[in-house]
Amino acid sequence: MTERKRLVAGNWKMNGLRADGRALARDVAARAREPHRCELLVCPPATLLETVGEALAGSDVALGGQDCHSEPKGAFTGCISAEMLRDAGCMYAIVGHSERRHTCGETDRDVRAKTLAAWRAGLVAIVCVGETRAEREAGRAETVVESQLLGSVPENATAGDLIVAYEPVWAIGTGLTPTMADVTEMHAAIRARIPAGARILYGGSVNPKNAAEILALNEVDGALVGGASLKAEDFWAIAYACR
Ligand code: PGA
Numbered sequence: 001m002t003e004r005k006r007l008v009a010g011n012w013k014m015n016g017l018r019a020d021g022r023a024l025a026r027d028v029a030a031r032a033r034e035p036h037r038c039e040l041l042v043c044p045p046a047t048l049l050e051t052v053g054e055a056l057a058g059s060d061v062a063l064g065g066q067d068c069h070s071e072p073k074g075a076f077t078g079c080i081s082a083e084m085l086r087d088a089g090c091m092y093a094i095v096g097h098s099e100r101r102h103t104c105g106e107t108d109r110d111v112r113a114k115t116l117a118a119w120r121a122g123l124v125a126i127v128c129v130g131e132t133r134a135e136r137e138a139g140r141a142e143t144v145v146e147s148q149l150l151g152s153v154p155e156n157a158t159a160g161d162l163i164v165a166y167e168p169v170w171a172i173g174t175g176l177t178p179t180m181a182d183v184t185e186m187h188a189a190i191r192a193r194i195p196a197g198a199r200i201l202y203g204g205s206v207n208p209k210n211a212a213e214i215l216a217l218n219e220v221d222g223a224l225v226g227g228a229s230l231k232a233e234d235f236w237a238i239a240y241a242c243r
Contacts, residue, residue, distance in 0.1 A: 004199050006215065007163065007222035008239040009041040009126065010229025011066060011094060011203075012048075021048035025055035027232035032061050038222060038242035042229065043094055046080050053089040064092030064126070067100060070113035072120070082114075082121035093118040094224075096128045096152050098169045108151025116154055119161050126163045126224065127152050128203070129190070133170035141168070141182075142189050149193050159197030164190055165224040171204025173227060178204075180217060187219035208237035215241050 016024065021044055032040055043064035044052045053063050065085035069076050072083045085093055095118060096111035111127060118125040129148040131141040145166065153162065166186055171177050178186070187200050194200070202214055203224030214220055215238075222242070228234040 004197060004221045006038040006220075006242045007041060007199060007201060008038050008235070008242065009064065009092070009094075009165075009201065009222065009224050010043060010235050011097070011224055011226050012042065012044045012229060013066065013099070013226060014045055015230055016044060016048055018048065018051050021045075022051050022055050024230065024232055025052040025061075028235060029056050029059035029061055031232060031236040032059050032239075036239055036242070038239055040239055041092055043092065046085075046088075049085070049088040049090065062091045063089050064094060065090045065123075066094050067097065068093045068095065068114055068117055068121075068123075070110070070117045072117070082117040082123055086121040086123055090123060092126055092163075093121075093123045094126045094128065094165075096148070098128060098130055098167060098172060101128075102169065108148055111148075111152035112154055115152065115157075115162075119154075124161050124163060126165050126201070128165045128167050128224070130167040130169050130171075130204070136168065136170065142186065145186060145190065146193060149190065153194065157195055157198065159195045159199075162194065163199045163201060163221075164194055165201040165203045166190060167203035167224060173205065175205050177206075177210055177214070180213060183214065184217055184219050187217070191219065206238060208234050208241070211238040211241035212243075 068082040069079040199221035
């Protein structure tokens with residue numbers, strides 16, 4: 001069986017001015033000089049890609065973008081293409097994050113187009129899926145996630161160009177997390193629907209306290225970290241929990 005190397009990815013969301021971004025990235029890069037057992041990735045806002053890319057140069061911390069447009073270029077005010085992310089030094093793009101699905105009305109079809117765009121530009125797509133609180137309470141969590149996968153992940157995905165992030169919407173930024181049994185069950189359901197060897201990250205209130213338990217699960221190939229990725233110490237503590 002192919003070994004799935006764990007990945008700890010920081011999603012900085014809409015946080016950071018240049019000075020903060022540079023300092024945080026330098027701190028992460030410095031800590032990453034210590035031995036670690038996972039791949040590391042940070043996804044800053046687009047305005048910081050260049051600054052953060054410079055701060056990470058020479059480290060093994062990769063750079064990723066948050067979201068991309070499906071088209072390579074054109075009259076799309078405010079949007080950024082996958083090619084632009086790649087040009088700015090990115091190797092990954094987060095697509096289908098619930099904050100975009102829910103606040104920007106993105107559909108599975110949009111996410112699928114963005115995934116294809118990421119591949120076109122040579123990026124690995126991190127496709128986010130996850131149910132709302134109401135959907136979980138109604139016993140529909142798995143059905144919802146399966147249908148998001150079906151609609152968002154193109155058929156020709158490979159283990160090399162696809163990472164799925166399971167992020168229950170109700171766990172994002174709330175301090176709540178599913179039980180370890182629920183995470184295991186969902187990851188196994190996802191695994192049955194994606195190419196063999198593709199990695200599945202858990203995301204939603206991962207912090208230095210719960211990381212070891214979550215990352216110890218066989219089905220969990222890493223974490224997508226929001227709030228806790230804004231403090232190098234916490235981000236590193238999560239990465240360090242990959243043992
Ligand atoms: P959180 O965010 O770690 O702050 O819950 C995770 C995410 O939205 O990717």
